[in-house]
Amino acid sequence: MRHWNTWGHEDSEYAMEFGGEGLQQLANLIGPGKPLPAATLAEVIDRVPASRLPEHPLVNHDAEVRVRHARGQSFPDLMAMHSGDPGAFPDGVAFPESSEDVRELLKYAADNEIALIPYGGGTSVVGHINPNKGDPRPVLTVDMARMSALIALDKESQLATIGAGASGPQIEELLQREGYTLGHFPQSWELSTLGGWVASRSSGQQSLCYGRIEQLFAGGTIETPAGTLEIPAVPASSAGPDIREMVLGSEGRMGIITEVKARVSPLPEQESFHVVFFPDWEAGMATARELAQQRTQLSMIRLSNVTETAMLLMSGADADSLAVLHGELSRHGIGDTRVMMTFGVTGSTEQCNAALGQTTKCFERHGGVADVFQLGERWAHGRFRAPYLREILWNAGFAVDTMETAVDWAKVNEAMQGIEAAIAGALADEGEKMIVYSHLSHVYGQGSSIYTTYLFRCADSYAETYRRWQKVKAAGAEQIVAFGGTISHQHGVGADHRSYLPAEKGVLGIAAIRNLCQLFDPRGQLNPGKLLPDEEAQ
């Protein structure tokens, strides 16, 4: 059973332990946590108002179902659900089983002035799937979970047609049975879905090998109020603007993605993950840049900065092992300014060995030292666990959230420092300390994503904790904009980033996106209030 108010499944293999010692260390750094009281599911169900939706055989009005579809997985969502007041509930939830069902729901919505929220895994961290409080129209959430089949697999062309509601594990089970993989592993993989990845331009941890969802999405079917949009899957084309790229990032505003033709790969002959340490951030960053720009055939590169390296080692290893590691690194002249790079190779044995040989020489040039604790494989083992940790910290009275962007290499260092400094100081006027650290992942020839994690203590109330979060988020986002970074490299826009979108797209760019939304959804019924800025919930 999935948790109703936080990330994950109750019996998930990715659920994790994080013990008293780690929490004590946090308290030592920023003060003791202040847990806030959590509402029960029964209490929240009691608050669900009567549905405003007219009866329809596809529409479920059940209060618990509506509670479970009220919010995504952002930090404000977590708070809202724990507080017992999600703000708004959908008036009902539909679980279509076919494109015909989806078209029927679009007609039902048109006939009855209903707002529709396309819903994949409900894992948005930027408010994509939350009903707007005060929307005068009834709101129907369309949960795509029942459209999750492998519809076709063309092994010769490595093209799979898959229901858009298929989750990460479902997709991999369907494909791996046939010897294939999609290779798309965002941290949300356990719950997020193919359609959601397309709608929000997701990037997986091994994008360096398999590509972002933009490269994996070859075409598909989108049901829109203006009709069915069929995007044929061709390997590449110069025939005019790319319709795929209009749907990618459309965040439910243009239609409901029902089927995706995805580019798949045979399961790799070999795959392994490794860790290497560098004497300082500059050496690590130069290495990451060199590997990306040299097109070294790796499947992932993640470079933790000094603080993140310390935090990961502290939380991931016992004191004895840590002492051994520190001693080993010291012998190579690597001390407290150490940074940790996690990387992966994926492909044929020949390719992996060639890539490992090339990286080894590159590491030597930059003073890198390989770890001896299989930390890379440990990373792979725990790669989907972080969302579970948030709940443990929350229950101990600590708030944790992340921000991310991508900037050119020439700005990476300055932008990371600027974002961290702004976040670190955001609550200084309240005398609250902050833990802030970052890593680079998803490296490109042009630049890199920057992923910053921050922890602070909950305040005395939900409202005050939310206010603190808003201050921190705004401080970080303003730095991202100031450094010319994208407001999101992998989380999307949703509700939380929409006011920052004009800085990136410009007046004409926003007009172009709005224009497309209006073409596909003339009455503004699909996911109103998301993606585009300065727009009333219609």
Next chain:
Amino acid sequence: MRHWNTWGHEDSEYAMEFGGEGLQQLANLIGPGKPLPAATLAEVIDRVPASRLPEHPLVNHDAEVRVRHARGQSFPDLMAMHSGDPGAFPDGVAFPESSEDVRELLKYAADNEIALIPYGGGTSVVGHINPNKGDPRPVLTVDMARMSALIALDKESQLATIGAGASGPQIEELLQREGYTLGHFPQSWELSTLGGWVASRSSGQQSLCYGRIEQLFAGGTIETPAGTLEIPAVPASSAGPDIREMVLGSEGRMGIITEVKARVSPLPEQESFHVVFFPDWEAGMATARELAQQRTQLSMIRLSNVTETAMLLMSGADADSLAVLHGELSRHGIGDTRVMMTFGVTGSTEQCNAALGQTTKCFERHGGVADVFQLGERWAHGRFRAPYLREILWNAGFAVDTMETAVDWAKVNEAMQGIEAAIAGALADEGEKMIVYSHLSHVYGQGSSIYTTYLFRCADSYAETYRRWQKVKAAGAEQIVAFGGTISHQHGVGADHRSYLPAEKGVLGIAAIRNLCQLFDPRGQLNPGKLLPDEEAQ
């Protein structure tokens, strides 16, 4: 000096010889050529009507300049220019030197109801830059040649800002001086421009390493009637639909691209091109597919089919060398069904050697035999020559043109055979023979482009020769559509492919593109009649 009625520069290093023996061999295959009389430049200048454009300091009304901007480089363009009747001339040509100039021209066009044709190298092979005959508005061609500077080069982020009018050689000269390359080498490279590549979604011969122009175009500036569209260059983003991908393939309908931020690469440590022969088409195709799907780090793969292999060998080597090669291949069991694969490696010495090792093993599995005549390097030496050959053949009374598409691997063989058969039989009712052959290039995991070349004899008049061409073109294009291929993998849509676009984009896709054109160019003044189907020249 550039030729006024055909491809290329008079003193180009890529101009080629093609002697009497080759022409005799062609005549043996399809009958003697029938040269058609060619008009002189003076004759065509005499036909240029008075300009309908109001005076403006940026507008050149000179008749010769207008002749030289009347047509692109498609086969119909070649015929029209040689016939002396291009159909329509621009009323004037402007050579802006700055974005201010371009904005001034847009204002002039708005104030005076003028149609504007953005013009890069004038190398379109699908009618992109031809004025529409009978357009009631005066037509101004905007030649971007004077906006060709390297404006900025960020070596750390490998990002160059370049004037959109820069040609292939200009770009490489500017960048290579600094140790960098764009790595974009379409066959039109000698004359085509950066802005044209973006507007028409160009693909270069080494796209397997450097990517298509879609991957190289990081952002830039587009002057539109609705205002300036600035697309910031970020390494990657999940913040909504990608505005870049609306401009890519916009074919001058949305605005005039003035500056491009392009992703560049350091000059490679090593680069080489090679040829390998396979016993038959199936073996060659299986190899190409395996190399693409395995992500082997090559920079190009081109696989000629049986007929193309024979034609290339016949035209590229003397009889003695050919006998030696045939003998060598025979010893390995490779006979008349031989096919030739040209491939390249680009990167560090380590990477190139690793890739060469991997390909060698792959070739062995498929019965491949390496050539001994440095045919790969010969290919590289002559890679920009083919357009010059067309004129030689034309002057001997032979018509040559190409068609191209991309389809999934599962359809490559059938589609190639279908396209070739349709073309080969297109003039059978007139008793005319045809030479048809194809190659695969631009291979992807999902599929491959198919590039088909065909030769036929000119008829007794220009009109009859054009009619023949139309029959052949339609026969091939209908097969492309029937096999679900894109109507163009690398040439674009222009005038010649626009009636086929709905089959690929669908009703809603066409509506989306048309909507964007109307947003950026509300009065339909930019390149009217191109890209979109079923539209009157407004």
